[in-house]
Amino acid sequence: MYLTTSRKTPEIRTGPGVRARAGRIGANVLALGIVSMVTDVSSEMVTAVLPLYLVAGLGLSPLQFGFLDGLYTGMTALLRLAGGHLADRWQRRKAVACAGYAISAASRLALYAAGSSVPALGAALAADRAGKGLRTAPRDALIALSAPPDQLGRAFGVHRALDTTGAMLGPLAAFGLLTATAGAYDSVFVVSTCVGVLGVVLLVLFVRDQRRPVPAAGAVSPAAALALLAAAPFRRLCLAAIVLGLATISDAFLYLLLRQEFGLPAQYFPLLPLGTAASYLLLAVPFGRLADRIGRRTMFLAGHGALLAAYGVLLWPRSGTGTWTTFEQWPRTSPAVYAAGAAVLLLHGIFYAATDGVLMAAAATLLPAHLSGSGMALLQTGQALARLCASVAFGALWTLWAARSALAAAALALALAAGIAVLLLPRTPPKDRL
Amino acid sequence: MNTRIRLALAAAATLALATVGGVYTVHAAGRAAAGQAPDRQRSSGSGDRGLVLDATGQLVYRNIAGNVAGVPVADPTAPPVVSGLRCARFSAAHGTGICLTQPGALGTSDAVVLDAALKPIRRIPLGGIPSRARVSASGRMISWTVFMRGDSYLSTGFSAGTSILDTKSGQLIANIETLALTKDGKQYYSPDVNYWGVTFAADDNRFYASLSTKGKTYLVQGDLANWSARTVRENAECPSLSPDNTRIVFKKRVRASADKPWRLYVLDLESGTETPLAETQSIDDQALWLDNETVAYARSGVGDLDPSQVAGANPAGVDVGPAAHWDIYSVPADGSGSPQLLVPGGSSPTLLR
Numbered sequence: 001m002y003l004t005t006s007r008k009t010p011e012i013r014t015g016p017g018v019r020a021r022a023g024r025i026g027a028n029v030l031a032l033g034i035v036s037m038v039t040d041v042s043s044e045m046v047t048a049v050l051p052l053y054l055v056a057g058l059g060l061s062p063l064q065f066g067f068l069d070g071l072y073t074g075m076t077a078l079l080r081l082a083g084g085h086l087a088d089r090w091q092r093r094k095a096v097a098c099a100g101y102a103i104s105a106a107s108r109l110a111l112y113a114a115g116s117s118v119p120a121l122g123a124a125l126a127a128d129r130a131g132k133g134l135r136t137a138p139r140d141a142l143i144a145l146s147a148p149p150d151q152l153g154r155a156f157g158v159h160r161a162l163d164t165t166g167a168m169l170g171p172l173a174a175f176g177l178l179t180a181t182a183g184a185y186d187s188v189f190v191v192s193t194c195v196g197v198l199g200v201v202l203l204v205l206f207v208r209d210q211r212r213p214v215p216a217a218g219a220v221s222p223a224a225a226l227a228l229l230a231a232a233p234f235r236r237l238c239l240a241a242i243v244l245g246l247a248t249i250s251d252a253f254l255y256l257l258l259r260q261e262f263g264l265p266a267q268y269f270p271l272l273p274l275g276t277a278a279s280y281l282l283l284a285v286p287f288g289r290l291a292d293r294i295g296r297r298t299m300f301l302a303g304h305g306a307l308l309a310a311y312g313v314l315l316w317p318r319s320g321t322g323t324w325t326t327f328e329q330w331p332r333t334s335p336a337v338y339a340a341g342a343a344v345l346l347l348h349g350i351f352y353a354a355t356d357g358v359l360m361a362a363a364a365t366l367l368p369a370h371l372s373g374s375g376m377a378l379l380q381t382g383q384a385l386a387r388l389c390a391s392v393a394f395g396a397l398w399t400l401w402a403a404r405s406a407l408a409a410a411a412l413a414l415a416l417a418a419g420i421a422v423l424l425l426p427r428t429p430p431k432d433r434l
Numbered sequence: 435m436n437t438r439i440r441l442a443l444a445a446a447a448t449l450a451l452a453t454v455g456g457v458y459t460v461h462a463a464g465r466a467a468a469g470q471a472p473d474r475q476r477s478s479g480s481g482d483r484g485l486v487l488d489a490t491g492q493l494v495y496r497n498i499a500g501n502v503a504g505v506p507v508a509d510p511t512a513p514p515v516v517s518g519l520r521c522a523r524f525s526a527a528h529g530t531g532i533c534l535t536q537p538g539a540l541g542t543s544d545a546v547v548l549d550a551a552l553k554p555i556r557r558i559p560l561g562g563i564p565s566r567a568r569v570s571a572s573g574r575m576i577s578w579t580v581f582m583r584g585d586s587y588l589s590t591g592f593s594a595g596t597s598i599l600d601t602k603s604g605q606l607i608a609n610i611e612t613l614a615l616t617k618d619g620k621q622y623y624s625p626d627v628n629y630w631g632v633t634f635a636a637d638d639n640r641f642y643a644s645l646s647t648k649g650k651t652y653l654v655q656g657d658l659a660n661w662s663a664r665t666v667r668e669n670a671e672c673p674s675l676s677p678d679n680t681r682i683v684f685k686k687r688v689r690a691s692a693d694k695p696w697r698l699y700v701l702d703l704e705s706g707t708e709t710p711l712a713e714t715q716s717i718d719d720q721a722l723w724l725d726n727e728t729v730a731y732a733r734s735g736v737g738d739l740d741p742s743q744v745a746g747a748n749p750a751g752v753d754v755g756p757a758a759h760w761d762i763y764s765v766p767a768d769g770s771g772s773p774q775l776l777v778p779g780g781s782s783p784t785l786l787r
Contacts, residue, residue: 051563051581175537177459183500183536184462191455201447205440265608267542267559269582398625 028146029155031206033162042196044170053185077381079133084377087138089220094209100135104128105196112189137377144364145210156357157288164281215370225374234366240421245386247414249394262337279349287353296362297425303354310347311411485517488529488550492786498779510776522564525784528573534564566720570634577632594630616664631672631720644671672720683721683729709769722783732760732781
């Protein structure tokens with residue numbers, strides 16, 4: 001069993017005739033980043049208009065759709081594990097990722113063809129999530145295998161920055177199209193499918209698979225993936241990610257808190273995710289590079305510090321936004337509220353920039369190359385399920401107590417989780433930085 | 435394959451896909467433009483007077499192109515007067531109108547308060563997708579509901595936000611969820627409370643609305659001056675008060691599944707008796723009382739419209755695409771009779787009395 005960190009050649013072939021050199025982003029990482037960006041434009045186009053399409057276009061009640069979410073989350077988790085496993089087993093990371101991208105692209109047309117049939121819409125949405133689940137682990141494994149170990153933070157930073165750029169451009173493209181065509185949703189679905197197909201074409205043409213010899217029968221199996229947890233460094237990383245995930249409230253809650261606790265006017269609500277995304281995409285590369293220098297452990301923990309700070313800003317005592325009970329007492333929004341809201345979004349973006357790609361970079365150095373997909377899928381799934389639990393628990397606390405008390409509990413839990421993570425993640429000499 | 439061939443292939447694929455997307459978009463835009471061409475929409479039979487909101491006997495609605503149009507309620511097959519105003523949802527009474535605009539970039543829209551000449555007098559930015567709009571009979575109180583995204587425990591759920599505007603004082607309540615709520619006789623608080631579909635009584639103080647909490651829906655009666663509300667009964671959504679304020683038409687959930695879940699019912703407020711109406715299709719609308727005996731509502735029709743049916747709104751037989759559309763139907767409020775097609779391609783009906 002050899003580790004990705006102990007590959008014999010420090011130079012990695014990343015494309016025909018292209019060799020990654022220190023100080024340059026590998027062509028393969030860039031290609032994967034661009035494929036993700038194009039795919040995110042495609043998927044976010046549909047995500048942005050879907051509620052509008054269902055409600056205004058098809059006349060379905062939005063309350064008819066909420067219940068599918070839990071199902072999707074579970075399914076995505078399972079498929080992510082399957083995607084990682086198949087990619088390792090066949091040593092065909094590119095092919096498995098490609099299948100995932102293709103399924104998602106095809107689902108956009110299916111979504112339109114479904115019309116107002118609720119089961120067909122559900123099936124098309126499920127196909128989209130299935131494609132996403134399938135491709136994530138092989139793609140991250142490919143990124144990990146396409147960059148030198150001391151530049152993994154940067155490589156993941158570049159990928160996440162491009163990915164987030166696509167996620168920001170998608171909604172703009174979709175609403176631009178809707179404006180230009182006076183509300184022809186079909187044009188959004190058709191263009192989104194075209195963009196999705198372009199992503200697949202770019203993947204096929206420019207992404208180079210990182211194939212290792214196909215492992216012996218039994219070397220890649222669900223049992224072997226679980227056995228990865230027997231190695232202390234990876235087990236500790238997974239545990240830290242899960243413990244911190246259990247204290248991470250979902251984006252939706254954070255935006256809801258901003259709106260309700262700060263009395264932020266409702267028209268800014270759709271803009272809140274853009275604030276997080278802007279801060280994330282600007283900081284992903286610098287923080288990835290910084291993580292390569294100061295250590296991924298430090299960066300990962302500091303990122304959760306930023307999240308804790310965001311909770312703190314939300315909990316800061318304020319005057320004038322208390323509950324009001326009569327018709328005449330509608331509170332006004334002060335400039336300080338906007339400043340505090342901007343600070344929360346900045347910190348939220350810092351949290352993602354310092355933790356998302358950095359965690360994968362940290363994992364990459366701990367996983368054997370032939371199980372990198374399985375290992376990453378395991379880590380991502382553990383983290384995703386922990387966050388789902390956190391969401392459910394936070395929702396229950398919110399209902400039981402009140403928003404502020406629930407948030408105070410989350411902040412306490414996060415501080416505690418960070419303390420546990422500090423103990424779990426050992427300080428390592430700079431040479432073998434986590 | 436060398437790099438040059440790859441780049442050439444990528445360029446060719448980009449070009450081909452851009453052509454497909456571009457041609458389709460131009461086609462879709464042309465289809466929409468044809469549907470909106472003003473010379474095809476202006477009705478010659480309406481005289482010089484355009485659409486006004488202080489007229490009487492006019493059934494005003496949103497036509498299939500999204501424009502606000504009007505026909506005499508006594509003769510809905512007459513050529514409609516089509517205004518240039520485009521709305522996702524519209525309501526009007528006594529010289530006051532409310533237009534919830536189609537969501538634009540970033541998915542936000544506006545609530546636009548209109549005077550009798552359809553001139554905007556106040557614009558309120560909204561944070562969601564327009565759903566319901568209502569003006570009180572006097573024209574003084576306005577309420578609207580939008581659906582907001584991501585506003586739930588799991589990231590892609592929805593919630594409803596309802597606002598009330600008093601046009602006399604200018605007072606705007608952005609979200610009425612702070613109403614002091616009494617549920618089943620007890621004071622009730624839950625952060626998951628959602629209100630939608632307000633209908634005002636003749637005194638401009640009392641109102642009815644739907645409420646959801648913990649997976650159940652209720653009809654509530656509210657009091658603006660007291661800033662309070664109490665639940666009246668379970669499973670009654672999108673209420674609409676009759677002109678004599680004695681009955682409410684509402685949609686009742688009759689199937690738990692997401693497929694065709696609602697039927698229209700009329701509730702007698704005095705006796706509490708419910709009467710199912712003769713409409714057997716699932717209706718998702720806040721209905722309108724044409725008089726004390728008849729209600730009108732938008733019913734979704736799947737498939738292409740028969741162009742010959744669409745008076746004025748779509749005279750050129752423009753392809754409106756395979757997406758579902760709405761038609762306005764009417765049905766007797768006592769459960770008798772059968773639904774009658776009133777305005778093909780219409781939605782958001784409102785009656786100027």
